[in-house]
Each structure stands twice: as C-alpha cells, then as structure tokens.
Amino acid sequence: MSTSIDILISSVTDKALQSIAQKVKDGVRITDEECLVLFEKGSLAFVGALANFIREKLHGDKTYFNRNFHIEPTNVCVFSCKFCSYSRLYANKEEGWELSIEQMLDIVKTYDGKPITEVHIVGGVHPKMNMDYFIELMQKIKAHRPGLHVKAFTAVELDYMFRKAKLSTAEGMKKLHDAGLDSLPGGGAEIFHPEIREQISADKVNADGWLAIHEEAHKLGMHSNATMLYGHIEKYEHRIDHMRRLRELQDKTKGFNTFIPLKFRNHDNDMSHVPENTITEDMRLYAIARIYLDNFPHLKAYWPMLGRQNAQLSLSFGVNDIDGTIDDSTKIYSMAGSEEQTPKMSTAELVTLIKQVKRQPVERDTLYNVVKDFSNVVFADAENLAHLN
Ligand code: V47
Ligand code: SF4
Numbered sequence: 001m002s003t004s005i006d007i008l009i010s011s012v013t014d015k016a017l018q019s020i021a022q023k024v025k026d027g028v029r030i031t032d033e034e035c036l037v038l039f040e041k042g043s044l045a046f047v048g049a050l051a052n053f054i055r056e057k058l059h060g061d062k063t064y065f066n067r068n069f070h071i072e073p074t075n076v077c078v079f080s081c082k083f084c085s086y087s088r089l090y091a092n093k094e095e096g097w098e099l100s101i102e103q104m105l106d107i108v109k110t111y112d113g114k115p116i117t118e119v120h121i122v123g124g125v126h127p128k129m130n131m132d133y134f135i136e137l138m139q140k141i142k143a144h145r146p147g148l149h150v151k152a153f154t155a156v157e158l159d160y161m162f163r164k165a166k167l168s169t170a171e172g173m174k175k176l177h178d179a180g181l182d183s184l185p186g187g188g189a190e191i192f193h194p195e196i197r198e199q200i201s202a203d204k205v206n207a208d209g210w211l212a213i214h215e216e217a218h219k220l221g222m223h224s225n226a227t228m229l230y231g232h233i234e235k236y237e238h239r240i241d242h243m244r245r246l247r248e249l250q251d252k253t254k255g256f257n258t259f260i261p262l263k264f265r266n267h268d269n270d271m272s273h274v275p276e277n278t279i280t281e282d283m284r285l286y287a288i289a290r291i292y293l294d295n296f297p298h299l300k301a302y303w304p305m306l307g308r309q310n311a312q313l314s315l316s317f318g319v320n321d322i323d324g325t326i327d328d329s330t331k332i333y334s335m336a337g338s339e340e341q342t343p344k345m346s347t348a349e350l351v352t353l354i355k356q357v358k359r360q361p362v363e364r365d366t367l368y369n370v371v372k373d374f375s376n377v378v379f380a381d382a383e384n385l386a387h388l389n
Helices: 004-011 015-026 032-041 044-059 101-109 131-144 155-164 169-179 194-200 207-219 236-253 279-292 308-314 347-356
Strands: 062-066 068-071 118-121 149-152 223-230 256-263 321-324 360-364 370-373
Touching (some): 004 015, 004 044, 015 044, 032 279, 044 279, 062 347, 068 101, 101 131, 131 149, 131 155, 131 169, 155 169, 155 207, 207 223, 207 236, 223 236, 236 256, 236 279, 256 279, 308 347
Parallel strands (some): 062 321, 062 360, 223 256
Antiparallel strands (some): 360 370
16 A cells, blocks of 8 residues: 555656655655755645654654743843844843843742743843853752753853853853753754854854854753744755754754744844745745754744744644743744734643644653643633634
C-alpha cells in the first residue's frame, strides 16, 4: 500500500522536488541548494505535506505547550535595532520602565500556588543592570521557588553583561548558572548574515558571538532555543545561511531544544515601511525550517507574535509547540503591532486550540518532560473557549 509520502513523490513532476521528497521519506538531510529549491519552487501544499510527515514521525499528534509567564526587567536599551518597537533610551513615566529586584520578585510571588513551571526573563540592555544585579535576581527567585525553571537572557544581554563584568563567556555563564539560570531563550539571533545584520541590528553581538554564547551554555549542560527574525529585508539565501549555522552547532552540541521563527511585525519601528509577510509565506517558512533543521527536536510557533489562529494553523505545517499561557506578561509583540494586544491564554484555551485541529495537547516543562497529557481532559465550555482573533 502506498503511503501519503509515496503518493506525493509520484505526483510531483519536478525532478529536484521529487528527489527532496525522497530524501525526506528516507530521513536524509537536505542540502542548502535543495533548501533554496524548496523556497523558490515548493508549493505550500508540497512543503506542508513533507513537514507534516516529519512532524508526525517525530511527535505523532503531540503538541506541546507550557504554563509560563515573562518578566521584562526593562525596555531601556543601549542598542538600536531597526525592527524594535519596544526599546527606549530612557525610563520615563509614559514609555520606559526599569524594575527593581523586589518588583520582579513580587511578580514571581503573584504565581505562588499556581501550577506555573517556567519564568522567561528578557528585556532591553540597560547600562546599569549588570551581572551582580542579575545574579542577585536569580538567587532570590530560586530561594523563593526552587522548582521554577528560569529561562533567561538573550545572547545579546549576556554578551553585554559579560563584557562589562570583564568575564569570559565561560566564566560569566558559569556564574549565572550557579546562581540559578537554567536555560537560555533564543532571542537576539535575528538574521546572522552580516549583509542583513549590519542593516537591522549593527551594534549588537554578531553571529559568531551569539553562537559562542549558546555553545558555552550547552557545554555546561544547559539547553537553549534559537530564533530567526524573518520576513523583512532578508532573502531566502540569508534564511538558509542562518539555519545552516544553527544546524552545524546543533550537530556539535545537541543543546538546542527548539527553533522559533519570529515573524517581523512592522508597527511603530524604524522598519515600518517594510511590509509584513503573508500568512502563506509564514507557513512555507515553518514547513521548510522543519524539513531543513533535521537535528532540532522541536519547532515552535510563538502565538503572541503570530496570533493564536495562525499558530493553530502552523500545527499542520511542521510545528509541534505553541509556547505557553504567557499571562499578558510580555510587551515586545503588542508594541510591534501583533493582533494579540494582551497575550494571555488559559490552559483550557490552549488545549481547546490544539484539539480544534485534531492534535493531542500535552503540557510540557521547559525541557520537554511531559507534565500532563490533556487528550482526555474535557473543559466544561470548550466550544466557547478558543477566542480566535
Ligand atoms: O530577539 C523584536 C524579536 C526577540 C520584533 O526562546 C521582533 O522560547 C518581530 O526571542 N517583530 C525576543 N520580532 C523574543 C524571543 C523569544 C520569544 C518567545 C519565546 C522564546 C524562547 C524567545 O523578539 C528579539 C527579536 O528577534 N523581535 N522586535 C518585531 N518588531
Ligand atoms: Fe535592544 Fe533587543 Fe530592542 Fe535590539 S531588539 S533594541 S537589543 S531591546
């Protein structure tokens, strides 16, 4: 009996696409040139079917989410990324904020007794929030709630912190890890290729620096995520270059958990004249990333940025994770124009969203240990829960 991938292989007439489909069926890695063929010639249906084949081979219908919240210590930032709608030069009453350690601990305490497993801490690069400040924060969070997984600091924040403290990456990472830092989020990667990086975020850590920081974390046994800010001025070649660098590091360390493509949103920033990607292109990108990044276990659609309805759609294009409950604790995407102006979903809403597209909702912790399988959990008013935008 033919499987659906056999039917796909026999139905496609283009030889290059046919050979890529055969590789996917055989579990063979595709090359950069083949990835370009997918971007240039692969229809949404074709790349979607291949990505879905891989997703189901790896995870079946399992779709992960977690219960988390964010803390954004500040939006004051010494850098000036052109796509950023969030950063400010100073803290002032209207627009800039800078939280004290006590204020951040108070946020953590609002979740006392609630079944949250992760806090995600990222923000701007404040010239006065240094290594000691964040070591104290890590220690105090862990003293208050030892079981809470602390996923914190982009490589951009870490690079600045370590350089200011005159520490090597290895020394700095070890100090933060000892203080309670459990893993790294994937932010700050943007587009690695200098042709683009120099135009959109010239003054922050470059590709090699970003990769070296993640490699160091992996050496200490920590896991991390990787992102790519796509859909602006980059070309397909730049996306492939970005993913190749990640795939190479992952071959070496196996420390990445998840790849998270971040869709450029164009509201109120220095790149507002650049149109946003279409949803079709978003889905093609997710699918192609799933096909190319054969050594990444997970592919995440971050719903506060993509919108919950599109995140739901992405579950048919290779995605097997939609991040977490968030609890309206991040402003990065609402300020950049996302339709999710107060990003917050209850567990019931997330579960319903996943079930509506006939997938299996599984709560995970940050490291993808299963917390609870929600397949058979029925919420009283499930039909009314997923408020699609
Ligand atoms: O590095 C900033 C992006 C990132 C815009 O690891 C923008 O689990 C689109 O990395 N349009 C920070 N994107 C957020 C981040 C992240 C988010 C969720 C989960 C994880 C994880 C990591 O946000 C920045 C930048 O690439 N960003 N401005 C914008 N206008
Ligand atoms: Fe600063 Fe991050 Fe915004 Fe760049 S993206 S300006 S590093 S807050």
